Structures are given as C-alpha cells and as structure tokens.
Amino acid sequence: MRLKRNGPAVSEPPAKVTAKATGAPPIYLRFFSWSAIALVFVPALAGTVYMFPMAFGGEGGWLQPFATLFGVPGIWTSILLSLWIGLVATAFSVALTSLFFAAFAQTRAVSVLSGLIRPLLAIPHAAAAFGMLFLVAPSGFLMRLVAPLLGFQHPPDWLLVNDPAGLSLAAGLALKETPFLFFVVLAALPQIDRRLTITAATLGYGRIWGFLLSAFPALYVQIRLPIIAVIAYSTSSVDMAMILGPQLPPVLSVQIPRLMNDPDLSLRMAASAGAIVQLAITALAIGVWLLGERMAISAFRSLSTRGFRLRGDGALRSAILVVSAWTFLVTYLGLGLLLLWSVAASWRFPDLFPSHFTLDGWLSPGSDLISLVWRSVALGIASALIAMIMAVGALELEYRRGRPIAGGGWLSLYLPLLLPQIVFVSGLSFLFLSLGWDANIFAVAAVHLVFVFPYVYLTLAASWHHFDRRYLDIARSLGKPPFMALVEVRLPILLAPLLTACALGFAVSIAQYLPTLLIGAGRLPTLTTEAVALSSGGNRRLIGVYALLQALLPFIAFALAGLGPRFVWRNRLALSGPVREISGRSA
C-alpha cells in the first residue's frame, strides 16, 4: 500500500484516460440547446431586424417613412408619453419595492404580502387594467364611495383614467410591475447576508437607512436585469395602454398598430418607422435609467459615510406598508368589481351595488365565448407544455455538461423580455405574412412560446439547480442510465416545481395580447384580444365577463398545479406535506 500526495508523475503510467462524470451528452439533448435558441432568440432578433428594411424605404426616399411618421398629428406627444410613462411606472415600482424590503425585511409583513402577490403575478395585464378602470373611473367604485359626501348625482367630468399625462396608465403598470419586482426580490433575498443589516442596526442605524446602506447594493445587482425588462415593458405596453392610457394622442405603442391598419399605404410604412422609434425610445429609457442609477450611486456614496442614522423612521415605515398593501389590494378589488359588473343588470351611478342582477352576460355573451376559451386554453397548454419539455431538455443538458447552455447564455433567454414587443412582433407578423403563415394557429403558438419559454425556464432552473444530485448518483450507481435517473428520480421528485412552471407558462400565454392579435392577423381571437377590443365599446357587463374569465384561467392553472403533487404524492409526506424538504440539500 503506497500513497503519495502531490507526488511526481509516475514513471510508467499503466493507462491514461480522462474520465467524465457522465460522458458526452447524447445528440437528442444537444437538440434542446439549439431549440431554445432557434425558438426564442432567433424570432426575437429576426423580427427586430426585419423591421429595418420596412422602415427605411418607399417611393419618397429612404427616410420618407420617418417624415410621414413625424407628420402624424401629436406624434411627438406620443413619443414623450411613452418615455415618461415607462420611467415613472418603473421608478415607482422600484422605489416601493426597495423601500418595502428595507422597512420590513425579516418581518411578518413580508410573509403576509408575499402570500398576496403570487396570485397577482398570474393576472393578465388586461384584466388588471379593467379592474382598475372599474375602481377609479369617474363612475367607478371609489367615486361612488365618496359621491354622497360630495353630493354627486352624476359621475364628475374628471379625467381620472385615460388622462392626457398618462398617470393612470403609469399607475396601472405599477400595479402589475410591483408584484413582479416583489417576487424577484423575494427570490434574491436569501442570498443577501442578513448579518449585514444586523450590523448596521447595532451601529445605531435606522431600519430603512441601515438596510439601504448595508444590504441594498448587493440586492440591486440581483434585480437589475428584471428592472430593465420592466422598463422595456412599461415603455411599450399595448393592451394596458389601450384600456387606461391617454387617447388623443395615445402612447407610441398604441399609435403604431393604428397606423399599421390604416388604409393609407404610406402610413403603414410610417408604422414601421414608428417601430424603430419605439426601439430607440425604449433604449433611451433604459439609458436614462442607467444614468440615474450612476447619479444615485454617487449621491448614495457621499451620503453613506456621513453618519446619518435616520432612526425615527416609524412613520415612513407605516406609510410604506399602507402604500404597498393598497397597491396589491387595488387589483383584488378590481377583480371583485369585474365579478359584480359581469352579473349587474342595472347599476346606477351613486349606488354602491347593482340594483338588479342578471346572468345574461355569462349565458349569452354575444360572440362564441366557448370557442374563445377553447382557443386561449389550447394555446396556453400547447406553449406551456412545449416550453416545459424544452426547459427540461436544456436543464438536463446543462447538468450533464456541467455548464450553462451554449449560445449567449442569459442574453438568448432574456432578449424577448428586453425588446419592446411591438417591434419584433410586428416584424414577425410581416415576415410570417410574406411566408403565408398569417392567421396560422401554430405560428401564434410559436410566438407565444417566445415569451413563455423564458419564464418557464427561469422558474424551473431554480428548483433544478437546488436538487440534490446525490439522488441521481445513487440511481446511477444502482445501475440506471442517466435518462432513467432523469425520468424515474428527478422528474417525479420535482413534480411540484414542474407543474408550477407549467402554470406560469400558461398564465403568460393567456395574457398575450399583441402576439395573438398581430400573428393571428385578427382572425384567431382569444379571450384577451376580445376583452381588449371591448374596451372601446363600454359594455361593462361583457367586459366583466371576458376580463374575469381571462383572470380565472391562470388561477385555475395555478390551483391545479398546487393540487397535483398533493394528490399524486398523497402518501409521500416529503413531497406533499407542509414541509417540502426534499428538493434542497439538507446540509
């Protein structure tokens, strides 16, 4: 028995083989890394690139579409509105999220509110916007509450929604983006060492200021990319802007599809130019944000070492709690109002509740509600399932290779979330039109997948990487090849996160307005496109029915995803009980 440590090379090595953990990944797995790139990255990039030749051309010279665009009345207002609304909504969401966690990290408030936000993430933007509309409009619920005090017999002529400055739209965007950022921070928070904040507290710093000084910089780095995605979304949202946004003129992202549908061909070309301008606006907003970030950092640096303790922050903390809770409650109140409106036969202005009820909205909803639901569900299930299979394949490949999937890493996944939808979805719709794929349900599903896959992948990746790989090592040492270890051990144990990721993918697909409308060429309506289309009509009962159904479908998906493991693993406490200890390494 001999042993040498760090010994010299053996004079006559009997054999030299490089052993690998699992050998080269099989071809079918490599297919998945390419499929993720081909089905997510390529469409986003191709759609964007395709807009450029469309925008620069025409009979009047290569800048003619831009000249036409800037001749459209109010276009500069539209452009400035997009920039302003996107930045205000993002700044509000980021500020509220940061202050909330600064004030309440490691308290019960976090666990209570995090229970409230999960369902909010699943609610489509359009449904949330309609709910807010029914709450704050001049004839909305809030005005009905105060009408007796102010002596109103009729809704006041105030622009509480669709205001020309876009404040209601910014508020609506913040209602959806704040829960998203809360969710992102909740995921990042465990990686922040809580002893930092304790240290700040023992040095006499107030709770909020102490957190901002000690823990926030590391936290901000983790949520920076999602914030940029929020800017991209907020500067270019279409469905929410159609419901809550200014009307004359609307924001740029609403103006573009209007121009696109104009019978005047030169205005259609101007729409392409508008898409390029939209891209620039979003880039500019991100640039402004990054600049503001730099200024905030240097201000923060000079303030942080001056010794301000800011101990008396009790009132501020209360205010933060009230604003946060209100931000979340608005959406829930809105859902309640959607339900009431959907069954209201008559609901006169100052009355708090409808005086008569009817089920007409549900029983004879005008268009073919069942086929709308069916198409929405089919698109959701198809894109969520395909995204899940792709994500499992990509993650398994990462595991076998011991490194992330090839091809640009995070950029290839995040690209669709960082680009304005209106730009590359318009590009794709023109591209598909020229290929004859317009109004093709498979093309619509494919474009849904562009948005569904990143969410499914990112959700699943967390659980996948947490999984204790020794389970797989044991399965293999017991004689099971890698594929069997995946199918018989990893996937069943990860049933709960797999179903949750699927439900999230389904919710993302249900919420898609623009891709469904443009790629479907308006001929493949879903609940979402029909609900948004109703916004111009003002039939509140029908809006209630459509928007509520739209919100209900993701809820059902999440409920099923929650019940699934409890039923399948009802005799396996580790996987169905209150404590799911198993997906992580216990040590």
Add this chain to the structure above:
Amino acid sequence: MTGKGLLLDHLCVSLHGQSLFEVTTCVKPGEVLSIMGPSGSGKSTLINAIIGLLPSVFALTGRIELDGMSLIGLPVERRRVGVLFQDPLLFPHFSVGQNIAFGLPRSIKGKARDEAVARLLSAVELEGFAERDPFTLSGGQKARVALLRVLAAEPCALLLDEPFSKLDPALRQSVRDLVFAETRRRELPVLMVTHDRDDAAAAGGGVLHLGEAG
C-alpha cells in the same frame, strides 16, 4: 494482481496538471479499507473516481479494477459499485419497498421482486415496512433501508462516504455493525471514508491516510 477485490494501481487524479494524490492498494473481498484525511485531501474525489462521477475537469491516470475488470471508461451504471452517503437519501417519491426494488436487478421478475424485497426487509427487522412512506421512518430505519437498497443491486464493491457521521452514538454502532456484517457475509470489498477513528477501528481493516494533517 488480478483476482477478486478492488484494485487501485497508481491511481492518480490531477487538476490542471497538479496531482491530488496517487494511490496503490488492493481491497480483498470482505475487507474494509478506511480512508482518513483532512477535508480537501481528496477523499471525495477518490470516491468519485471509483464510482465514475469524476467531473471532467479532473484528469485520471492509473488503473481501477474490480474482480479483474477495469472500471475506467465504464459509465457509472455499469460499474456495479454501490455507494452509501452520510444521508440515507431514500427516494421520497417511492415507498420503502419501491426504494429497495429500484435497486434489484432486472433478472428478478414479477412476484419474485416483492419476495426479494420482503426477504431483505425481514433480515434487518423491518418486516411489513414495504408500503411505508420513507418520510415516516426513524433515522436508524432509514439507514437500514438505504443499506438494503444498495445491497439489492448486488454490487461487487461498496463505497461508504462518511456513512455513520449523522447518526447519534447509540444508533451508530448498531448500524455500523450491521453494515460490516452484511459486507463480510457477501464478501464485498469496502472502501470507507471517515473522520472517526472508532469507525476505522470497528472496520478492522487497514487505514489509508490521504494528505498530511493540517
């Protein structure tokens, strides 16, 4: 040098050209070789090299032979080397019986599988536990089921990676005795990584020190 047992011949694992250790030893059937050494001395790397789970950043030279057959280049699932970790790691989605059946070779079919599981369970005083949820077992019971699962696969060698370190002292001895009794009865060569001198003493075999203390 060929014959029964686990042979490591000039087994050297290196990382970026730097060799971590070089081992030459032979573990005979029924024998237990204890491997001791400070953390970072490469104990887990040695275990991984023998199981076939060495990450590809490591380079391996030398021979690993089990009962005269070279293991090098074979995938994990064809090496017939069983492993027990410090956690029992029973599959949470299987019953106790399914966990053990998961290890049984394919050649045992149908009812014979259930009978084999029952026979294994009764040998460690766990009759009637086949339908139980592993979550409901005590620590000692889990350790015994984990042992049965690895033995069910009829391995030709067994590697123990600090297998008793998480058991409380009273249980520790009984589980240890059970493991060594079974491996001796089945004439398995055993390699055990441990921090505990009592484990090494109870094993009764040789001790290999990886790295110098410190």
